[in-house]
Amino acid sequence: MSNVTQEQVFTALKTITGPGNDQDIVSLGIISGLVVKDGNVGFAIEVDPKLAEQFEPMRKAAEQAVDAIPGVLSVTAVLTAHTEAAAPQQAPPGRQERPVQAKQLVPGVKHIVAVASGKGGVGKSTVASNLALAMAASGHRTGILDADIYGPSQPRMMGVSGRPDSPDGKRLDVMQNYGVKVMSMGFLVPEDTAMIWRGPMVTSALQQLLRDVNWGDLDILIVDMPPGTGDAQLTMSQDVPLAGAVIVSTPQDIALLDARKGLNMFRKVEVPVLGIIENMSYFTCPHCGERSDIFSHGGAREEASRLGIDFLGEIPLDIEIRETSDGGRPIVVSNPDSPHAKAFRAIADAIWDKVDSGSGRAMPTIVMQ
Numbered sequence: 001m002s003n004v005t006q007e008q009v010f011t012a013l014k015t016i017t018g019p020g021n022d023q024d025i026v027s028l029g030i031i032s033g034l035v036v037k038d039g040n041v042g043f044a045i046e047v048d049p050k051l052a053e054q055f056e057p058m059r060k061a062a063e064q065a066v067d068a069i070p071g072v073l074s075v076t077a078v079l080t081a082h083t084e085a086a087a088p089q090q091a092p093p094g095r096q097e098r099p100v101q102a103k104q105l106v107p108g109v110k111h112i113v114a115v116a117s118g119k120g121g122v123g124k125s126t127v128a129s130n131l132a133l134a135m136a137a138s139g140h141r142t143g144i145l146d147a148d149i150y151g152p153s154q155p156r157m158m159g160v161s162g163r164p165d166s167p168d169g170k171r172l173d174v175m176q177n178y179g180v181k182v183m184s185m186g187f188l189v190p191e192d193t194a195m196i197w198r199g200p201m202v203t204s205a206l207q208q209l210l211r212d213v214n215w216g217d218l219d220i221l222i223v224d225m226p227p228g229t230g231d232a233q234l235t236m237s238q239d240v241p242l243a244g245a246v247i248v249s250t251p252q253d254i255a256l257l258d259a260r261k262g263l264n265m266f267r268k269v270e271v272p273v274l275g276i277i278e279n280m281s282y283f284t285c286p287h288c289g290e291r292s293d294i295f296s297h298g299g300a301r302e303e304a305s306r307l308g309i310d311f312l313g314e315i316p317l318d319i320e321i322r323e324t325s326d327g328g329r330p331i332v333v334s335n336p337d338s339p340h341a342k343a344f345r346a347i348a349d350a351i352w353d354k355v356d357s358g359s360g361r362a363m364p365t366i367v368m369q
């Protein structure tokens with residue numbers, strides 16, 4: 001297996017002179033989202049989009065420089081629009097001031113909250129859509145951004161289909177259902193298209209879905225993150241101005257430490273973790289109503305308290321939750337008086353209180369053992 005390192009890549013990129021011809025592209029701080037995986041390298045070079053064509057030779061030279069490193073199997077460099085606030089001397093590339101970025105990317109959005117999970121299939125998208133609907137039910141102007149570009153499920157869960165309009169050919173109009181604004185890569189690429197996304201592409205796609213979409217004024221934007229805690233997820237949490245993140249996990253997943261990886265990832269990029277939601281927490285028999293703790297229920301609550309993170313609530317494994325979500329009418333709207341809808345609303349209220357009081361950002365750093 002190839003063991004090319006980020007340092008090697010940065011060293012190679014330091015031989016490339018940036019715009020202005022006096023400093024290299026690493027010192028200029030315009031390299032972002034570097035991903036090195038098994039000899040495959042991806043990164044973005046941030047340039048003024050109006051001058052993108054002019055920088056094409058620089059992009060090619062950067063690719064070639066990295067390609068020359070022994071062990072490199074592939075290199076993808078993309079030119080992305082730089083953010084105005086990015087002070088060019090600020091190297092290494094990393095997070096900019098979150099509030100500044102939030103303003104630039106989505107000026108009308110007050111809070112952006114990520115819904116994440118350590119792995120796929122734990123119900124992250126189900127929770128994200130129900131939370132968004134619960135936020136809207138509480139009167140907050142709400143949007144949901146489906147950033148799970150590997151397997152976008154929000155069009156299906158939110159019951160929205162078709163393609164977004166773009167009246168000016170540059171910006172996309174947002175889609176809407178149940179009073180929630182929805183945007184997803186699923187609207188833009190056919191469902192059966194296999195896509196290989198590299199870290200920087202994920203970041204720029206996501207930034208476009210934030211910046212080039214007419215979100216209007218929102219109190220809260222829920223981001224349904226891609227599952228897992230790999231490089232793409234890390235880059236995204238770094239480049240999106242998040243007020244905080246919630247982690248969805250099953251009791252089992254907590255036991256297997258997958259959720260902890262999620263916590264660690266957000267800690268690395270200094271995004272406050274607002275709490276854990278235990279999904280598929282217990283099972284209620286649709287026939288007799290009896291409750292069984294199939295996944296050793298309660299693990300998340302215990303783990304959360306051990307880690308000093310808030311436990312936001314538990315959602316049972318319930319056929320109605322599955323059927324309504326997969327059928328495009330999540331339980332919060334289709335059966336708002338059900339106990340499960342109430343549970344989602346209580347969790348949404350807790351999240352709202354945290355971000356709107358500002359405690360999201362001010363939360364202390366989580367200490368991991």
Ligand code: ADP
Pocket residue numbers: 117119120121122123124125126127153227279280315316317318319321322323325326
């Ligand atoms: P993820 O986004 O983590 O991959 P999804 O939200 O797509 O997971 O959920 C995976 C499947 O599990 C979907 O069919 C969904 O309807 C179902 N599901 C999620 N949460 C629950 C729940 N609490 N009870 C029953 N089914 C659920």
